[in-house]
Amino acid sequence: MAEKFVYVTYIRTTPEKLWDALTKSEFTRAYWFGVTPDCEWKVGSPWKLMFQDGRVADSGEVLEIDPPRRLVLKWRNEFMPEMKADGYSRCTFDIEQAGEAVKLTIFHEIDKTGSKFIAGVSEGWPKILASLKSLLETGKALERPKSL
């Protein structure tokens, strides 16, 4: 049976700015534990999240892309052997206008139960999203340890 987690946040910004924040290094570096994406952002492109020291944090592939509305990634952890062993997960980002704010919904799912990887990201996403919201609304990300 699959395991699936959902994260929803409302951010006072535009869909275009939120899209840039999710896909461009100058933004992710600030709010996403210091990682930066390495990707051409086309369907089928390999996708990687890189640590600042050059190690690969996560990797996968772009499954669907429709800027600034929807991004679906095939996603596997690369730096923690027990999480990497869980194999590929699927992460969907949906962006929609909701009044004066933008609603960001993240679905993260994997085809197995008791996944260590999903347990890990379920701790990470709320923190990443709080920092992302702060960055877009105030210009400052939240301070926290760069590695997690």
Added chain:
Amino acid sequence: MSMDAVFKALADATRRQLLDRLFARNGQTLGALCKEMEMTRQAVTKHLALLEAANLVATQKRGREKLHYLNPVPINEIAERWIGKYERHRVRALADLKKNLEGKSDG
């Protein structure tokens, strides 16, 4: 999303119980939640609507069914607001200690 709505939604034992059910098993239908809660469909629907309005529950359609998921983001925002960045580890250590001493998590 107002923090008032989050606190109002959390200020009810039934709604906290619904969140507990989703925490135990995420992605449930209305029917499954009604069975677990031993409450009328109408009452559960009303509570879920309040939780969804507060962004504590997110839904996704699957065919004709609607699945309900616990959204941890607003609760994390409450924590972020009052728990300082250096205190977090101490707070967690205390929470773990309490859990160990009492043998279960805080209800």
